[in-house]
Amino acid sequence: MTSKDFWYNSTVAVIGGGSWGTVLAHLLSRNCRSVRIWLRDESQVRQFNSTRVQSRYIPHVQLDQKVSATSSMNHVLEGGVSAVFWVLPSSACRLRARDLAPFMKGDEIVLHATKGIEGGTMKRISEILIEELPTRRVGVVSGPNLAHEIASGEPAATVVASEFAEVCHAGEILLRGPQFLVSTQTDLVGVEWAGTLKNILAIAAGALDGLGLGWNSRAMLITLGLNEMVRFGTAMGAQVQTFLGLAGIGDLLATCGSPKSRNYRVGFRLARGERLEKIIEELGSTAEGVGTTEHVWKFASARGISMPITEGVYRLTHEGKSAGDVLKDLIQRW
Amino acid sequence: MGDQEQLKSNPLTPGDRFPVGERTVQIEPGPLTRFQAIRPQILKRVSERTFENFTDSSLDILLGEALYSERLRMSRDRWNPFTRSRMQGDRKLWNEVQRGLLQPAAEVDRKDLLRQVIDHYAEEMGGFFDPAVYELAIHAVPWGFSWMLNAASVRRFLPWGMTESLRSRIRILGHIPELQKLAERGTILLVPTHQSNLDSLLVGYVIYLMSLPPFAYGAGLNLFSNPILSFFMRRLGAYTVDRNKTNSIYKQTLKNYSTQILKEGIHSIFFPGGGRARSGAIESHLKLGLLGTGLEAQIEAMMEARPKSKVFVVPMVVSYHYVLEARSLIDNYLGDAGKHRFIPARDESWQIRKVFGFFWKLFASQSNVTVRVGRALDIFGNFVDEEGNSVGPQGLKMDPARWLTSEGELKKNLQRDHEYTHELGLRLADRFHKENTVLTSHLVAFAYFETLRAKYPDFDLFRFLRLSLPQRTLPWVDFLEAAERFRLQLIQLAQKGELYLSEELQNSEDIKSWVRDGIRQLGLCHDTPVMRVSEQTVWTEDMNLLYYYRNRLAGYGLSRLAELSGRNNHFGQNDLQGFLV
Numbered sequence: 001m002t003s004k005d006f007w008y009n010s011t012v013a014v015i016g017g018g019s020w021g022t023v024l025a026h027l028l029s030r031n032c033r034s035v036r037i038w039l040r041d042e043s044q045v046r047q048f049n050s051t052r053v054q055s056r057y058i059p060h061v062q063l064d065q066k067v068s069a070t071s072s073m074n075h076v077l078e079g080g081v082s083a084v085f086w087v088l089p090s091s092a093c094r095l096r097a098r099d100l101a102p103f104m105k106g107d108e109i110v111l112h113a114t115k116g117i118e119g120g121t122m123k124r125i126s127e128i129l130i131e132e133l134p135t136r137r138v139g140v141v142s143g144p145n146l147a148h149e150i151a152s153g154e155p156a157a158t159v160v161a162s163e164f165a166e167v168c169h170a171g172e173i174l175l176r177g178p179q180f181l182v183s184t185q186t187d188l189v190g191v192e193w194a195g196t197l198k199n200i201l202a203i204a205a206g207a208l209d210g211l212g213l214g215w216n217s218r219a220m221l222i223t224l225g226l227n228e229m230v231r232f233g234t235a236m237g238a239q240v241q242t243f244l245g246l247a248g249i250g251d252l253l254a255t256c257g258s259p260k261s262r263n264y265r266v267g268f269r270l271a272r273g274e275r276l277e278k279i280i281e282e283l284g285s286t287a288e289g290v291g292t293t294e295h296v297w298k299f300a301s302a303r304g305i306s307m308p309i310t311e312g313v314y315r316l317t318h319e320g321k322s323a324g325d326v327l328k329d330l331i332q333r334w
Numbered sequence: 335m336g337d338q339e340q341l342k343s344n345p346l347t348p349g350d351r352f353p354v355g356e357r358t359v360q361i362e363p364g365p366l367t368r369f370q371a372i373r374p375q376i377l378k379r380v381s382e383r384t385f386e387n388f389t390d391s392s393l394d395i396l397l398g399e400a401l402y403s404e405r406l407r408m409s410r411d412r413w414n415p416f417t418r419s420r421m422q423g424d425r426k427l428w429n430e431v432q433r434g435l436l437q438p439a440a441e442v443d444r445k446d447l448l449r450q451v452i453d454h455y456a457e458e459m460g461g462f463f464d465p466a467v468y469e470l471a472i473h474a475v476p477w478g479f480s481w482m483l484n485a486a487s488v489r490r491f492l493p494w495g496m497t498e499s500l501r502s503r504i505r506i507l508g509h510i511p512e513l514q515k516l517a518e519r520g521t522i523l524l525v526p527t528h529q530s531n532l533d534s535l536l537v538g539y540v541i542y543l544m545s546l547p548p549f550a551y552g553a554g555l556n557l558f559s560n561p562i563l564s565f566f567m568r569r570l571g572a573y574t575v576d577r578n579k580t581n582s583i584y585k586q587t588l589k590n591y592s593t594q595i596l597k598e599g600i601h602s603i604f605f606p607g608g609g610r611a612r613s614g615a616i617e618s619h620l621k622l623g624l625l626g627t628g629l630e631a632q633i634e635a636m637m638e639a640r641p642k643s644k645v646f647v648v649p650m651v652v653s654y655h656y657v658l659e660a661r662s663l664i665d666n667y668l669g670d671a672g673k674h675r676f677i678p679a680r681d682e683s684w685q686i687r688k689v690f691g692f693f694w695k696l697f698a699s700q701s702n703v704t705v706r707v708g709r710a711l712d713i714f715g716n717f718v719d720e721e722g723n724s725v726g727p728q729g730l731k732m733d734p735a736r737w738l739t740s741e742g743e744l745k746k747n748l749q750r751d752h753e754y755t756h757e758l759g760l761r762l763a764d765r766f767h768k769e770n771t772v773l774t775s776h777l778v779a780f781a782y783f784e785t786l787r788a789k790y791p792d793f794d795l796f797r798f799l800r801l802s803l804p805q806r807t808l809p810w811v812d813f814l815e816a817a818e819r820f821r822l823q824l825i826q827l828a829q830k831g832e833l834y835l836s837e838e839l840q841n842s843e844d845i846k847s848w849v850r851d852g853i854r855q856l857g858l859c860h861d862t863p864v865m866r867v868s869e870q871t872v873w874t875e876d877m878n879l880l881y882y883y884r885n886r887l888a889g890y891g892l893s894r895l896a897e898l899s900g901r902n903n904h905f906g907q908n909d910l911q912g913f914l915v
Contacts, residue, residue: 006741082742101727106736134726135737136714136757137750163756165749166740 007173009033010082015100017044017069019057019147020113021087024175026151028085029064031174037069038076045069061151077103083170084108085141086129089286090116093125097132106134109167111160113141115195116288119295124192139167140188141175142195143246144254146261150180157181159247161191183246190242193233198252199289200296201225202263203270203313205256207323210271221309222249222256228307232296235305263289270316271323290317308333366548366600369463376594377456383590384452384583385445393444397435400451400581404428407578420458427454448583455587461550461573468548468570504536507771507834508707510544512720513648516710517546519722520644521599523628524549527617527650527766528605529657532692536652537603538570540705550595551603552588552624577609589627596631596645606762610659612667614882615914616651616770616889618763625762626755629713633738633746644722644734647715647758649708649765653836655701655775655855657882658692664882668799692859701855704836708769714754715761767889771834772824778852779883781817782808782865782874784893787913795912799877807873818845823892832890856883888914 012032014025017039025037039045048054048069053062070076077084077100084104088096093114110133114125123131126138139162150156160171160182168184175182185191201221208217229252230243242248255261259268266287269279280287297314300307312330315321388396405428413421431451434442516522526537534553541549548570555576573591576584596602604624607617628645635643657663709717712724712734719725724732737754740747786806790798821839828835842848853872857864857879864879865872874880893915909915 003741098728101730106732107739107742132727134730134732136754163753166747 003169004173007032007082007170011036011079012083012085012174013038013076013081014085014087015076015096016087017048017054017057018087018089019054019151020145021085022054022058022061022063023147023151024085024087024113024141025067026061026063027175027177027180029066030177033066035064035067036076036081037067038073039069039071042071045071058147058151073099074103076100077105077108080105081108083174084110086110086112086114086125088114090114090118090125090288091286091291093128094118094132097129101133104134108135108137109164109170110135110138111141111162111167111171112138114288115142115199116292117196117295119291122295122299124189124196126188126192137164137167138162139164139171140191140195141171142191142251144250146254146258148260153179155179155181157183157246157250159183159185159191159245161185161188161247163188185242185245187239187242189236190233190238191247193236193238194229194243194248195251196288196292197229197232197296198248198255199263199287200293200310200313201229201252202255202261203267203287203289203293203317204309206261206264206267206269207271207313207316207326208267209259209264210268211323211327218256222252225309226252228309232300232305232307235303262287266290266317267313267323273322276317289313293317366463366550367465369461369550369600372598373460373462376591376598377460380456380459380587380590380594381449381452383594384456384587385449387586387590388448388583393448394435394439396583397431397444397447397451400583401428401431401435403581404579407580411578423454427451451583452587455579455584456591459573459575459588459591461570463548463550463570467565471570503702504540504543505702505704506540506543506707507704508769509648509709510707512710513707514545515720516646516648516718516722517601520642520646521596521631522546522549522601523596523645523647524601524603525606525625525647525649525762526603527652528607528610529614529652529654530610530659532658533605533610533652534572536703536705537650540650541603544707547601549601549603552592552605554609575604585623589623589630592624592627593631593634596628597635597640599640599642606759610663612663613888613914614657614660614664614885616763616766616886618766618889620759620763622752622755622759625759626751629751629755629758630746632713632734633744633751636735636738637744645713646718646722647711647713647762649711649762649769651706651708651766651769651771653704653706653771653773653776653886655773656692656857656859658859660857660879660882661860664878668796668878668881701858704771704773706769706771706834708765711758711761711765713758715758768832769834770886771836772839772887773836773855774838774848774852775856776852776883776886777820777824777839778817778849778856778865779880780887780892781820782813782872783880783884784820785813785816787893793911795908798911798913799881801877803873806877807871810867810870810872813872814845814849817849820892821848827890827892885914891915 008031010032011034012028014021014028014035014037017025017037021037025035029035037048039048044054044056052065052067053059073096084100086093093112110129112125112129117124118128126140129138130136139160141158141160143156143158145156145158156179158175158180160168160175161184162168162171163186165186168186172182172184204221204225205218208221226243226249229248230240233243234240255264258264262283265283266276266279266289270276276290280290293310293313294317297307297310300310308330312326315329316323316326404424408421408424408428411421427450431447434444434447513522524537524541526533531554534551538549538551551572552575553572555574555578573595575588579585592602592604606620606625608621611617625647628647632643632645712718714724714734714737716724716726716732724734726732735744738744740750785808786801787793787798790801790805821842824833824835824839827833828840838848838851850867853863853865853867860876860879862875864876864883865874893913907915
């Protein structure tokens with residue numbers, strides 16, 4: 001049996017049914033025997049199982065019959081699955097991992113698609129999963145992947161990274177689609193940090209647009225912001241090249257230019273003078289960048305890593321400064 | 335289960351000594367005792383495996399490279415009358431290989447040459463085990479030491495006279511009952527920290543004291559150049575490891591040897607730091623090549639469905655107040671900032687007078703050596719319980735066979751296994767730090783060094799080590815205060831399970847008493863004391879040695895300066911000024 005045969009005949013679990021989780025399940029359903037998706041909400045489970053549509057986040061995607069939903073961690077892994085895709089907000093990762101752990105066997109590979117970190121400990125999601133799950137074969141899926149565009153079948157590319165070649169290999173086989181390219185690499189640390197840090201810049205990009213500024217200022221933000229990402233990332237053990245790839249600059253460009261990105265919307269509306277609490281409430285789903293900004297800025301400033309843009313975003317999101325003032329400060333200080 | 339709880343349920347509290355009376359348990363003869371019977375078979379299998387490993391290689395290049403590095407080694411190696419025949423054997427072999435390689439491949443089969451080389455290596459590596467010699471060694475060696483101990487110790491003037499014994503000077507702490515149980519449930523891979531050539535003897539004796547069957551161990555080939563040591567080690571299951579042989583044929587043969595004996599269920603010891611720690615610090619970069627043989631042996635044993643297929647990795651941390659070879663090691667470390675791998679073959683540990691002096695001082699000064707047996711790990715670096723089950727998050731029991739299953743099949747996977755071993759190495763380095771027992775002398779050296787360093791924050795390492803005598807003198811009172819501050823910090827770390835403290839440090843009521851004890855014991859075996867005290871001042875005689883002993887507490891984030899200087903500080907690395915963090 002070749003490894004393609006193995007994976008095409010496998011059962012795969014997706015933990016988390018937000019828009020990206022649902023689209024991942026959709027992509028996966030083309031390359032394996034069955035997909036089980038875990039949703040928190042029992043009523044959503046019932047609705048999904050009758051319609052195969054995740055109406056709350058991504059109503060226009062009709063999923064295959066192979067995909068079924070459950071709200072029980074036990075059922076989602078019942079009979080053994082070969083791969084687990086982890087798509088939960090960073091704040092829920094540790095506790096949900098603890099719920100899932102007793103049902104895992106240890107031969108599953110785990111790929112997560114969460115672009116955030118654990119506050120306080122500054123641990124990456126893969127680190128949390130390794131601590132809480134009885135496995136070490138963990139990797140990440142990241143890249144310029146706006147869920148809505150992929151759902152409509154537009155061409156896109158993603159990165160699967162893991163220290164384990166078999167995890168990368170499985171990710172490649174399971175995710176590859178006619179319009180969906182998968183590249184693999186080993187710099188897990190870099191890919192995770194790139195995905196996390198770009199959310200800070202997405203808020204900044206939204207704020208620039210909210211101020212009505214044009215392409216010159218956005219280009220400035222992206223270029224200088226990428227420098228900040230590299231500075232911080234390498235300090236955390238990432239490799240520079242990773243930031244020049246899909247998971248770095250690629251993801252950054254997509255998020256900074258797309259009004260569909262939640263972090264971008266947070267920045268945009270903050271610049272228009274709305275209050276953060278209200279925006280988050282109305283967004284209805286997580287904007288990872290807000291928490292990330294605080295954790296990263298505090299960590300970096302305590303260690304003397306220069307991150308002026310992150311500092312600016314922190315002033316905007318957490319100290320209630322106006323976007324105009326933040327920008328003025330930044331430009332004066334340069 | 336937390337570490338602390340574990341210790342409470344353990345009959346030995348952390349400060350207690352392992353109750354080593356006469357051995358009451360009659361050891362079941364371990365697999366090593368039947369080693370003689372299976373030796374030819376093991377060596378044959380090792381040769382075959384190694385040969386198979388190279389079937390796809392270009393043999394001309396492989397042999398050519400080996401020939402080159404061996405010629406280089408032989409020109410550098412020193413020999414004594416005792417090792418001469420080995421040297422001649424080497425020369426003969428490589429001359430033949432050279433002649434063979436000069437002939438066309440059609441006339442001289444490269445495979446034959448490779449086979450010759452591998453057989454030669456395997457034979458050199460392979461140890462023997464002679465139960466009679468084992469008994470002799472175990473009884474004669476302590477007897478000799480006991481005699482010396484009682485001659486040296488002041489207690490001989492006491493009425494009860496000859497009561498001291500060697501074992502009273504060795505404190506064995508930690509997870510001993512667990513180790514004893516695990517030894518019956520699988521194969522033990524004991525991995526001690528390595529500071530001194532005396533470690534090999536000490537660890538062997540500690541194993542005996544713990545009522546464990548004899549272990550096989552990899553001992554540096556240079557240890558075999560002493561005829562008496564060699565006689566014993568050869569017959570006690572030691573196999574030779576020559577770190578000067580760097581060619582891939584040798585390394586592969588060595589790995590296969592280790593895998594093969596582990597697979598046979600023979601408990602083994604090796605020093606994963608790959609030689610003595612030259613900086614004096616606890617090992618943080620471990621050699622993965624040999625470490626990985628545990629995993630390989632376990633997979634193979636599982637695939638062949640052998641009983642007791644599990645391999646348990648047990649860390650052991652040895653704490654000395656003084657290390658015989660400290661000077662050579664630190665000079666070598668500083669001399670080339672850690673790049674050069676060769677340690678001068680003849681250092682203090684080869685001078686009979688020094689070795690004798692070491693033990694004499696050990697006994698005369700009421701000093702002792704502390705050995706801590708760490709919690710056992712599985713081959714992935716997870717903890718295992720007494721029954722040998724791997725324990726995961728939330729105390730979940732995990733099945734190693736699943737971890738070794740890829741795409742539905744229990745099989746080897748080179749990349750995966752390497753990654754597992756890499757992680758095992760990291761976890762083991764972490765365990766070494768956590769299972770370390772800090773002695774008074776370690777803390778004195780660290781506190782003094784760091785207090786002094788705070789006075790010269792801009793100096794880099796080498797400038798700092800050259801401080802003049804007045805510069806490296808501190809007021810006694812200031813030093814006492816700083817030392818106590820560090821002790822309190824260490825107590826906090828100990829409560830968090832980051833390290834252990836010796837009895838003296840734990841229960842000291844009087845600052846002066848533990849500090850004086852530390853100063854007295856620190857580097858006792860050297861010609862001059864490392865630190866001296868007058869009425870009001872304290873100073874160091876030797877900055878390099880002080881740095882060596884100070885490094886034992888590197889890696890815990892205790893140095894405030896190290897904390898400040900930024901983010902690149904992972905243990906085992908140097909900070910921007912060159913100090914070990």
